[in-house]
Amino acid sequence: MKKSRFLLAGLAAILSLLWGWTARAQGILPDATAEPGVVRFILFYSETCPHCHEVMENYLPTVYEKYGDRVEYQYVNIHNNVEGYKIMLGLERSLGVPEPDQGGVPALVIGDQVLIGGADIPARLEGLIDQYLAQGGVDYPSLENLPTVVVPTPAPSVQVLVFLDQADPSFQELSIFLVTISQQYGSGFQPYAVDIGNSEALQSLARIHEALGAAPPAAGTPEVLIDRRLLVGLDQIKAELPGLVNDYLARGGVALPNLDALVAGTAVPAASPTPAPEASGQAIYMA
Template sequence: MRKSLTHSLVLLVAVLGLLMVPTVTAEDPMVRLILFWDEACPSCKIVLKEILPPLEAKYGAQLEVAKLEISWVANYELLLKLEKEYQIPPERRGVPTIFIGDFYLVGEEEIEESLEPLIQHYLAAGGVDYPAEVGASPTSTASENAPAIYMAYFYQTGCRECDRAEHDLRYLQQKYPQVVVESFSVVEQASLAEWLGERYGVPEDRRLTAPAVFVGQDVLLDAQVNAEELLALVEKYAASGAEPTWQGWEQARNRATERIIARFRSFGPLTVLAAGLVDGLNPCAFATLVFFVSYLTLSGRKGREVLAVGAAFTLGVFLAYLVVGLGFYKVLDLLGDLLTTLGRWVYGLTALLCAALAVFSFLDFLKARRGDIGDMTLNLPHGLRMRINAVIRRGRKSQAFVAGAFATGVVVSFLELACTGQVYLPTIVFVMSQPEMRVRALLFLVLYNLLFILPLVVVFILVYYGTGSKQLTRFLQRRAAMVKLGMAMLFAALATWLTVSVVA
């Protein structure tokens, strides 16, 4: 009797377990996908620990995820193969990346937004298998006696292209042990970059850019630094090897330094001013600008408060670039991964805000077409604006908001540093280390930064005038529909632009 009772209890527990845990029968569809990730990637950790577990718990045995860490040669080769098959543009390649059926998802935000709908789509379609064989062996590597191939790799802190280039170079070293890569900061080793650039025939306006790889008689710059091009060079030098062509370059250091200084002298004030203005209009800087202007618009702040916040934010941007130019560049090396993660969050939040403003502006356009413009001049609807104001005023005093604007200006300037001054800023930073040129370099650095913040100054002045000028208000009321439609199109374009920047 005891044996029978025990047996019955075991059967009952087994039945309950089957009811509690999702199971798959032969008829149940299954979705199999591949996630490529990297141990040093913060976004990958979020996908692994926060995004995938709830989906795996929800779909149970109907969802199978192959999680492949790209430090393994076979995994990285599979990633390269799938990127080529799926025709992923070079500027979008990176980790985390998911391949599911006929689709690929790149980046934490895209995976979080689109993965579950794709899982549901393929379950409804009867399931989908892995897009490639998982666990395949890597292709053969070179023999142990192969001659060494030396490469000089130049990087810049915060450079997204450099992040992917470093993945490619690590893969190359694992696959071909004879590859030896020596890494140099293009800012700290500007003289070496200049010397190699002249020796390899690199145009002067590209000698201090990153990423860059010099090997044998060949050089790869910017987007050319990718796994396919690097593999081709390894095959080219597999039999003969490639000596470190930069050995003994110290004898020519003074000459290389003089060329950088000569190029710096050729800039002239107008050249530096133009460079600062152009860099101040780039996507990264414009994302920063839109972030605060949008927030000020949403919060309903006006007049002097806008000027105070704008001045604090602009001062933060100016001082951050000035400090970097004065030689505190090494601090950014310690924050490389953190800056990349913060940058994606800032641009992602800005994109969402721009998308919301595009919707509100289009709704205002429809109201204006009907002649209802009483509650939309340069603002959100009255009720929403009052609720936002109430939240802000309960949580922050004006002084704290100004301080927050200054701190944000500093932080976001570090985030956008890699998108600005690709030639001029590294040159000025290097020349600052030359005592005889320090005063002129400091002057040029100040001029560059002043023109860099000019778009911010103009926009904040326009916001101040727009929120405090009755004449402008009356003008906008007369042309409300046209203005609101233009704003909707502008914010929609910005949201798209920033989203592409995040997932790229």
């Protein structure tokens, strides 16, 4: 089990979701009648979870291509969706998932089985589909009579994007500084690193500069985006980031910005991450 805190790789998924990535469905479940020869399952995910996007974008499409109309599915985003999160926990509890494993995403419910994590889903899903097809198919799990779930009120947290170049001389000092802040604030500070050594990240950063009217700094200069505020260079980051974290925590925290909204000049709401089984309210991402 991994808690995403300071991610130094694999953030293409983060960028894609921040630029308006959408899933197939946002509802909980459609009205559906079981059909023979069809296997149905639900995938619970968080839009800020890299492991979820790896499964959704790279693995599950191969499953849909393999099985065609013999498989039907629904995706439920639990990010800032308390009802969806409670349904996920209720299903996990009713199906006997051990308490320490509950609440992690991605979580896929198929028949009476719950697959949790970016490794478990690819390892087991197709075998279960074959098993249920041999039995004549299986419908979506019933949401009736689920156990009552009480979701704790999440503590405020501050999520930031950290644009950095691991080849830049400031990288080591910046990393130590961010780790120090993470130790100070715990789950109240959640940095997500984006390596500007790749072209996609550079293009995203260029759009942010344009939207905020900021001049691009020298190549490799680290930058931190917190809400609509861009801190440029190690000196400014070290001087201003701790105070900004304190300010935003006092106001209830702030989530990762939606970059489409940022460029369009629309409001970016302050919000805490998805509630999870801990008091911190930080989602658990399962590898």
